[in-house]
Amino acid sequence: MRALLWLASIIAASLLAFMLGGYATDVYRKMLVWIALALSYNFLFGVAGQIAFSQFAFAGVGAYGVVILAHKLGLPFGVALAGAIALCSLLAFIVAVPSTRLEGFYLALATLAFAQLFLVVVNEGGDLTGGTGGIAGYRLPDVFGYTLRGPWYTVVLVLLVALTLHILLRLERSSFGRACRAIKDNPAVAAAMGIDVRRTKVITFTLTSTLAGLAGAAYAYVDNVINPPVFGLDNIFLLLFMIIVGGMGRPAGAMLGAVLLYLAPFVLEPIVGHAYLVLFGVLVVLAILFQPKGLIGLIDRLVDRLGPEQRA
């Protein structure tokens, strides 16, 4: 039954790819990448309570990694992809080990430093990274003999979201997810219950950063161009806001937040210009103050209220 539901959702989301065209396709594809990133970030920050600013840097490592390995160094695509993902895991592990040893906000600082360091390296990488201009003019090679172009690449992105969601739901509903929530709530008590707090944090950080890398690698072939600003701090704030507004710790909330906040500027910018960013800021403050469970919490309450009447 559940498998059918997954299949139906994947097919529906894929069909949409064939119905859209032109600009709408581009918007839809980027939205899918945002959803994938929001899902993994939601686990890290919403479920496990780690405030990190490195999600886009790891997406960048994945994107630059795969493009450089495949198109600059000429490795076979499968090897390049595996290499980029492995690099993400390794770097994430290296960042996580020292920073989870310290009080909570050190992770924010360490990951912010890492994110900025990544930008400097990319900007100064010369020919290898393309500097401030980035890299363009490459194409996704055939994968196992398949040419994935046009709507078919959008289907790849749909599968990326499905895979990310599947992995994270499985984790969240397991004892591991429970341990993460316990640590978020009270690490000292969690430790007294036999949970290895640091180990759990390091695993969570490494895993979600690796998923970010995967999303980044997928993003690299959306426009077949990558450049540094995409992986900068502005986007990480937006990602954070998506989750706060949508509902921290809830995959459905993260997805909802990603869709709304990604699409909102298309509606708002023509009307209020850049002021929509102020609006986002206000929305975040209001959400934290008055609706900490986010939009998904509101929807839950609404459903609760409607539920009994329908049943009656």
Added chain:
Amino acid sequence: MTTAPLIKVEGLTKRFGGLVAVEDLSFDVESGEILALIGPNGAGKTTTFNLIAGVLVPSAGHIALDGQRIDGMPVHRIAGLGMMRTFQHNMPFAGMSLTANVLIGSHRKLRASVLDILAGRSFVRDEETQARQRAGELIDFVGLNAYRGADVTTLSFGEGRLLEIARALAGSPRVILLDEPAAGLTTAEISRLSAMIRRIAADGVSVLLVEHDMHFLLPLAHRVVVLNFGRKIAEGGSRDIVRDPAVKEAYLGEAAGALREGAPDA
């Protein structure tokens, strides 16, 4: 049946700057024994618990669990060896249901790694089902079955005390540390709690108990260690303790009355 004690505390000392909270404290606890730690406010009882549980590192002395030194070990490893505890102040995981709270207690027994979980191994699900079943039994055992799915923040203080116990028991402890479990409970709840603790000990679990309520404690404890200003001033059966002049001196006034009244057939 004189095996080695399950817990052995020797020369335990803890200093906070100039303050000596626990000084040269030694005692043993056998399997299945209920040992009470009593003393006036600030005597160092909670500090002793924190030292045993690994939250604090001793300034001197050592602690062994089943012959293995545990002082200086990280908290989660000590818990992993079967030392579970409750807290003097209720410490539920606020964002979770009652059942999930109790399940957290079972964590030390679960073997599923992240990879096992991601691979969807069948033993992961079996383990989880077992843990859930046991959590359900424990919730019944402490009498909270009406609140299974409830948000723990809606529990009363007394119900919160019971949750602490259920959560600690979920780890199938060899030693359980109970810090003032009876505080805030009604008389009826207290007598149920006594029966509960007797059953826990009867299963071979060592119970270390800190409590101010002597009516509850004295009939229950197999042995009592009395602390005052961090030092052990007396140790023995409940009956001997209440007659001890040093203890009487430490518990002046009202508390001394309670001490006398609470003693079994004194």
Added chain:
Amino acid sequence: MDDFLELTVSAMASGCIYGLMALAYLIVLRPTSIINFAIGEWSATGAFVGVGMLSTLAWPRFEGPYILAIVAVVVVLGLLGWAVERLTVRPLIRRGAAVTSPILALLGVLVIFRESLTLIYGADPLPSPPPFGFKRIEIGAFAGASQQFFIIAVTLSLFALVWLFFERTVWGRAFEAVALNRRAAALMGINLGRVTALAFAGGAAVAGLAGLLMSPMTSAHYMMGLPLAIQGFTALVIGGVGRVEGALLGGLILAFVEQLGARYLPIPSGLTLAFPFALLILFLLLRPTGLIAPREAR
């Protein structure tokens, strides 16, 4: 050698700015455990408020009323910091929310401030006049722009004042008591809400002042906050999050490493931008408590 002495003055001046930013973090962080990333935007706001004040006054002669600009920055930013605490932080603390909640709310505040600055002042940099013009000054062997000496003088006086506040006044002791143990401090009768409000007002005022002092070099610009925010917490981690003097020390070390490295290391200038981050990561790895350890709880 002259070259080195000139570099010393310039590094001292930058280090003072970083030190002020670190101090702004510290004043908020110590009693509340809240790392307030909005502080960078508050320094940008300080720069705009100061420049705004100057341009409505005796532009283009600045010597006289500069003190008014300083007062305006301290007052306006103090009020803004206080208001932000009242509106966003206090309700969360009162509700008993986890410490991450105010940190996140302050990220929202960060974006509100930054985007409001572009709405109010536009996206173009606003030139900021130095109080003593663009004169060069020589003191003994040391030479530099007048603004650099001004920055050093103001920063050192401010650090002296803040140090005296923490060491010598009842309020300063209250701060320290709250930092060591909130519950115990509350039991001692210290008003936690008031300490928190004062911390935000003070932190904002210090950040604003740093922005004003910095602005003649960079112009007042809505993008000036982020680098300052990052340099500030790098200085904070280097110096140690516990003590006022650590903030200044951390700022100076960071600035000297940056400038000496840029000057004497044979690497492309773009890569020198990586120094603060590399330094920060190095400290987090090797000496997370910073150079000057905080006081132990007694």
